[in-house]
Amino acid sequence: MDEVFKALADASRRALLDSLHARNGQSLSELCAGLQLTRQAVAKHLAVLEQANLVAVLWRGREKLHFLNPVPIHEIAERWLGKYERHRLRLLAQLKQRLEAAEGGTEE
Amino acid sequence: MDEVFKALADASRRALLDSLHARNGQSLSELCAGLQLTRQAVAKHLAVLEQANLVAVLWRGREKLHFLNPVPIHEIAERWLGKYERHRLRLLAQLKQRLEAAEGGTEE
DNA sequence: TTTACATGCAACCAATTGGTTGCCTAACAT
DNA sequence: ATGTTAGGCAACCAATTGGTTGCATGTAAA
Numbered sequence: 001m002d003e004v005f006k007a008l009a010d011a012s013r014r015a016l017l018d019s020l021h022a023r024n025g026q027s028l029s030e031l032c033a034g035l036q037l038t039r040q041a042v043a044k045h046l047a048v049l050e051q052a053n054l055v056a057v058l059w060r061g062r063e064k065l066h067f068l069n070p071v072p073i074h075e076i077a078e079r080w081l082g083k084y085e086r087h088r089l090r091l092l093a094q095l096k097q098r099l100e101a102a103e104g105g106t107e108e
Numbered sequence: 109m110d111e112v113f114k115a116l117a118d119a120s121r122r123a124l125l126d127s128l129h130a131r132n133g134q135s136l137s138e139l140c141a142g143l144q145l146t147r148q149a150v151a152k153h154l155a156v157l158e159q160a161n162l163v164a165v166l167w168r169g170r171e172k173l174h175f176l177n178p179v180p181i182h183e184i185a186e187r188w189l190g191k192y193e194r195h196r197l198r199l200l201a202q203l204k205q206r207l208e209a210a211e212g213g214t215e216e
Numbered sequence: 217t218t219t220a221c222a223t224g225c226a227a228c229c230a231a232t233t234g235g236t237t238g239c240c241t242a243a244c245a246t
Numbered sequence: 247a248t249g250t251t252a253g254g255c256a257a258c259c260a261a262t263t264g265g266t267t268g269c270a271t272g273t274a275a276a
Contacts, residue, residue, distance in 0.1 A: 002119060009117035010264080011110060029222065041265055043223075062222050062273040076116075077185035080129050081178050089182040118234080136253065149235055151253075170243040170252050 004072040007052035012037065013045045017054065020068045027063045112180045115160035120145065121153045125162065128176040135171045 007013055012035065019031055032042050046066060049055040056067045081089065115121055120143065127139055140150050154174060157163040164175045 005113075005116045005118075005122070009113045012264085014113070027222075037264095038266065039223080040225095040267085044264075064223070074185060077181060080125055080176065080181050081185075085178055089178065090186075092179075093182065093186050120234085137251085145234095146236065147253080148237085148255090152234075172253070 001072070001075070003048075003052040004054065004076065007048050007054055008073075010045065010048075012041075013049055016042070016045055016049065017068060020055065020066055024067055025058075025065045027065055031066065109180075109183075111156075111160040112162060112184065115156045115162055116181075118153065118156075120149075121157055124150070124153055124157065125176060128163065128174055132175050133166075133173045135173055139174065 015035065016031060019034070020026060028039065028043055028046065031046070032039050035042060037045075046055060050057060053072055054069055056069050058065045058067065123143060124139060127142075128134060136147065136151060136154065139154070140147050143150060154163060158165060160180065162177055162180055164177050166173045166175065
């Protein structure tokens with residue numbers, strides 16, 4: 001669990017997760033495109049994500065395909081949010097979403 | 109949002125959140141007990157948590173009381189769980205299971 | 217077989233980070 | 247007024263981390 005948090009702490013790694021979300025099962029070289037990083041750097045990041053069980057890999061020939069695993073992320077919330085709190089916060093988030101949709105603001 | 113991930117990346121800081129989750133509104137000195145760290149180290153960690161809006165502060169006299177703010181944590185879950193839908197999550201879990209089975213299943 | 221492609225491994229470097237020590241300020245208590 | 251308690255600020259150090267370059271390995275294509 002410790003490794004999940006460390007894996008998520010880096011913006012490049014979160015970008016990799018985003019990329020995999022957009023298109024799952026990409027190879028290392030494919031993931032390199034658009035990230036202006038060395039292949040080796042990306043490979044290191046992917047290794048961290050694998051270690052944290054956030055990414056699963058499948059070898060096909062000489063290609064290493066990467067797949068997302070969102071399960072550990074879900075487990076994070078379980079730690080500090082009580083059951084009722086979770087429900088309450090979900091309602092708040094939905095309200096916030098609707099308000100932002102009405103204003104057109106998209107923010108990270 | 110970036111600061112939330114970095115704040116959560118450290119085990120001591122997560123322990124502080126755990127402590128606040130167990131008993132909310134503790135002062136700095138109270139939070140120091142049990143963490144075998146210097147007061148200054150704990151103060152630094154709390155500053156990071158404040159910066160990330162994971163902890164809210166209330167001054168009472170010369171004491172600084174700390175409160176856990178669960179909203180950013182919830183937003184993390186909302187983000188990734190919203191993006192990566194649940195049914196794909198199950199497919200991936202199954203895929204990973206099959207991969208590990210085919211690989212010889214060396215468990216850690 | 218030869219060539220090109222996809223990835224792994226290792227050494228190395230700079231920047232960040234977690235932690236310490238030392239000193240300073242502010243609010244109580246006596 | 248004086249001492250004590252709660253906390254802040256700054257300099258410094260060691261360990262970690264993100265990134266690079268260079269070379270090695272395995273797989274597919276010509």
